[in-house]
Amino acid sequence: MDRAATIASLDRAELGRCLAGAGIRLVTGRFTTRLRSPIAGVADGLHLLYGDYPLLAPEGIADFHLDLVRPASPRRWLRPQVTLLYDGRAPFRPLPLDQAFPMFEWGLNWCVASRAHRYLIVHAAVIEKHGRAALLPAPPGAGKSTLCAALVGRGGWRLLSDELALLRLDDGLLHPLPRPISLKNASIGVIRDYLPDGVLSPPVRDTVKGTVAHLRAPAGSVARASDPAAPGWVVFPRYEAGAAVTAEPLPRADTFMELAQNAFNYSLLGAEGFTALADLVDRSSGWRFRYGVLDDALAYFDTLP
Structure with a gap:
């Protein structure tokens, strides 16, 4: 994947496979986010709303490392949930699974607001x-x-x-x-x-x-x-x-x-x-x-x- 690639250069199925595997490096302004998630709602939201955004090869440096995953608990089958992991740790409580894409948006806002102190x-x-x-x-x-x-x-x-x-x-x-x-x-x-x-x-x-x-x-x-x-x-x-x-x-x-x-x-x-x-x-x-x-x-x- 070269610097000219964008989310739109991947079809929905390929984007889902990338997210569920090595992940993607998504560029938003000055920030690069390495994102991984097997959850369909995350791929759906990115494919719909982020088509114009640049992608980098998955290996390399990123400002933020985020994973959106289903928590491993017995409740996952009765009340499916999503957890946001930042550098492998969960800063927030899980949310219902259908809120996976909003959780990505809120999580990325939190990353910038709590870490980008050069602004x-x-x-x-x-x-x-x-x-x-x-x-x-x-x-x-x-x-x-x-x-x-x-x-x-x-x-x-x-x-x-x-x-x-x-x-x-x-x-x-x-x-x-x-x-x-x-x-x-x-x-x-x-x-x-x-x-x-x-x-x-x-x-x-x-x-x-x-x-x-x-x-x-x-x-x-x-x-x-x-x-x-x-x-x-x-x-x-x-x-x-x-x-x-x-x-x-x-x-x-x-x-x-x-x-x-x-x-x-x-x-x-x-x-x-x-x-x-x-x-x-x-x-x-x-x-x-x-x-x-x-x-x-x-x-x-x-x-x-």
């Missing part, structure tokens, strides 16, 4: 247009991923990440980590209707986050996974059904404090983290944004000052 990592979606990036930090249920999906699907924005803003400490640029967009509960139907040509994984019900599905990242965003962007805006979104678009400018101090509260490793990085976050805020305008209709939200984002 300041903020829990936020990141999108870019004309060389300037907008960070969208928000708590669960605020409509962040729905808005992100609409902006990259119909608004002409490039997806850098749906979950993790990676701020480089040396130059203050945001590094891409484009992966499938995680959608939950009502947002799944909203985006299915809003982006009829979008590729969505089958919904998985009764997870800790409710019903979840993943939207395939745009091929153009995946192809530009090595192109960073300069920060331009920090927008804290909030969806309210039927609400008109409102945008309230935020003082820099408030923007800084809210970003720090959403950062995974701000305290760990110490002075370096403070300097990086202060520089980001200095280079960006902060906004508290409310929307109720996606078309109105997209129109507003085209006028961001």
Whole structure:
């Protein structure tokens, strides 16, 4: 397997055999993951959503070593489960077997958030247009991923990440980590209707986050996974059904404090983290944004000052 290979270069059966055997080395942005799993749902999700992503030969160095396996216990036949192994150890409790692919997505997010400390990592979606990036930090249920999906699907924005803003400490640029967009509960139907040509994984019900599905990242965003962007805006979104678009400018101090509260490793990085976050805020305008209709939200984002 050469550097030009992608997931799409393997048919579904071949991908399943690779995963169940020596595994694959999957490239997502700056990170390489060695992944093994005999579970059909993992291969199904990768084949559906990761076709554009590069593959390396299975032997070689990787940032993360992950296995998704069925735990060896008597319960495996009555209530089939899946366990995520990181370097051979299980950091999380097993989940129902049908949650194998979401567990891979959550596990990879955990790997980056807990290990990639050469970046300041903020829990936020990141999108870019004309060389300037907008960070969208928000708590669960605020409509962040729905808005992100609409902006990259119909608004002409490039997806850098749906979950993790990676701020480089040396130059203050945001590094891409484009992966499938995680959608939950009502947002799944909203985006299915809003982006009829979008590729969505089958919904998985009764997870800790409710019903979840993943939207395939745009091929153009995946192809530009090595192109960073300069920060331009920090927008804290909030969806309210039927609400008109409102945008309230935020003082820099408030923007800084809210970003720090959403950062995974701000305290760990110490002075370096403070300097990086202060520089980001200095280079960006902060906004508290409310929307109720996606078309109105997209129109507003085209006028961001």
